[in-house]
Amino acid sequence: MARRIYAQIIPDFRSQQESIDAYINDLKEAVNIPQYGQTPYQLLREKKVQNAADDILKATEYRVVKNIPDMAGELRRLRRAVKVNKDCLKYFTCLTAPVDGLSKQVAKTIKRTLDLQERELSKGFWNQDLTDMLKSTWENMEIYSLLHCFHLNTTAEFHKFFYEGRKIELELNKLGRAIVMRDQYQTEQSRHGTEEEAKSLAKKLQNYYEQLRGLAEHATNLVSRSRQITPIYFRVAPIKNPLNGVMLCDYKSLEGNLNAGDHVSVLSDVHITNNSNRILGAVFHHRSLRGDRNNCTDGCCPGSWSPRSLYKVRPRSQLSNKELEEQQTADGIYWKVRTTKGHTQFVVPSICIGLVDPDLDAREKAITLYRVLVDTWEDFIQENTIHLTEWFKLVFLRWINSQLPIRRGPHDMEKLLRNVTIFLYDGLSSGLGFDDEELKQLASEVCQMNTGTTKSNGNQNEINEEIESFNGIFDWLE
Structure with missing residues (x-):
């Protein structure tokens, strides 16, 4: 093994x-x-x-x-x-x-x-009745675990977004290289205008088209998802500029009360001194779910931040401001916040706050990738349309130069014109996604002109004029 x-x-x-x-x-x-x-x-x-x-x-x-x-x-x-x-x-x-x-x-x-x-633990500890407080503490642990799972899910969405974006970039680069190599090969090899070349070209173009369409769908999906991507690095890096946030649960402290769904401004991150014997904490109590994921105002969706349910918080132990030492840290355990409706500042565990500002890097990455795809799509269509018309011109000129229609008579010329018209109407539009009404109209007019001519004695000059008319069509295409 x-x-x-x-x-x-x-x-x-x-x-x-x-x-x-x-x-x-x-x-x-x-x-x-x-x-x-x-x-x-x-x-x-x-x-x-x-x-x-x-x-x-x-x-x-x-x-x-x-x-x-x-x-x-x-x-x-x-x-x-x-x-x-x-x-x-x-x-x-x-x-x-x-x-x-x-x-x-x-x-x-x-x-x-x-x-x-x-x-x-001493006997005196066991003589104390701590049932109620322990019950609240266990509830506190339960709700913290739910909030932790919620933030882990946010982190997973963040990484998944950037991973998929990078995969699309690499696939787009790979497809671009394949198209360039194909163009070089076609330029060197496809000069005979054979039916095998036509089938090979049509198959490759169709494959590239399907790949580009799939990448475009993924890019469009990324642009939509970028609005919901939450920046996660603020929880491990110092906060330099205020951030918009929303409370995921109710929280009570000496400074006042914060309710679930309240919008706050995150000012900085702080930590508790190691000298303090009391740890800032909160006891959560279950409450009914408030807010609706689809009920969004001012670009914010408070309900969407709640991990299944919202909770009421009261302090288990209370610390004065003097017992808090504010310091820029890299752990982001506690955040200093201020309500948007007042000037009161609070120190709240960061796990209780959801950031509502979208990740600008994710948004910019998605939009840039989408623009690159659109530009690539446009270049792909233009280059391959030109390449296709050049190949068709080679095919048709080879038929004309062979003079087979002239030697076989006007009826063969009329049959050739009908085949060209069918190719323009059906082959390009259905097989390769190319549809040009003006080109179809020109081919139809030339076909009608030739139909009137072939019913005569087959004047050689008139047949040559029809051939020149088709050459004019290809000049217009080029």
């Missing part, structure tokens, strides 16, 4: 008990079929596997280059694959870090609480 690589391959390699081919096969399985996982434990395990594979590749490549040159290229490919796997693991690790940190903190708190119950 590939996962033997960390536990078995390294010691076996050092003792040289297996051949180099066996190592390469195990490395291929471990590198080409990575088991990233979505939990911190799985990621840590796979990281060990990839690091072990990288170490083996470094040591093996040094020996193989000298003894087995044919395997050097395969080993270099595996090294590149390992590098990609490590990048993927770093990305997944960053995404699962909040979950990992939460689980560690919960485990630490549980162990400490159990130790207090078992050994350190």
